[in-house]
Amino acid sequence: MEAKSRNPGFFIPSFFGVNMANGSFNQTMRLSEFKNLIANMPVPYQAFASKRATWKKHIAGDNEAGAALHAIFEKSDEVTLSRSDLRHLASKPDLAQFVMATIIWGYPQGMRGNHVENMMGHFGELKKLLVDAKTQPVA
Numbered sequence: 453m454e455a456k457s458r459n460p461g462f463f464i465p466s467f468f469g470v471n472m473a474n475g476s477f478n479q480t481m482r483l484s485e486f487k488n489l490i491a492n493m494p495v496p497y498q499a500f501a502s503k504r505a506t507w508k509k510h511i512a513g514d515n516e517a518g519a520a521l522h523a524i525f526e527k528s529d530e531v532t533l534s535r536s537d538l539r540h541l542a543s544k545p546d547l548a549q550f551v552m553a554t555i556i557w558g559y560p561q562g563m564r565g566n567h568v569e570n571m572m573g574h575f576g577e578l579k580k581l582l583v584d585a586k587t588q589p590v591a
Contacts, residue, residue: 499534506525510568517572520548524556535556542586547579 504511504525511521525531533553541550555568562568571578 465495474547496536496539499532499537500557500560501532502556502562504529504531505558506562507556510572513572515572515575516548517575519554520552521556523549524553531556547582547586550577551575551578551582 459482492500507521507525511518511525513521524533535557538550538557540555541547544550555563555571
């Protein structure tokens with residue numbers, strides 16, 4: 453079944469030279485043209501704050517992930533995590549805090565459903581995958 457537009461004169465604009473209606477290019481954009489902009493973006497400082505109450509149930513867990521969350525929040529009611537913080541945690545031999553901090557950073561208001569519980573149930577496997585990936589050369 454073909455979708456029909458209610459407005460036959462509907463205009464789909466181009467974005468960076470790409471015609472959004474049919475995906476054709478009407479000019480070439482080169483990433484190298486943005487090299488200076490990209491180099492000067494303050495991405496290490498991109499940070500998100502999350503409340504302890506959001507993760508309270510998981511902090512109370514008697515497992516490695518709960519202990520990692522407890523270490524991240526310590527006694528604070530709120531924690532702010534930046535990309536720089538994540539890189540620092542990723543450089544440590546034990547990646548438990550890195551895994552949980554990444555989840556907090558990506559979902560500062562928590563996740564819907566039982567996704568955190570599911571990840572915490574496979575925490576050891578997740579850490580092993582990351583350790584294995586960390587030791588592989590970047591191609």
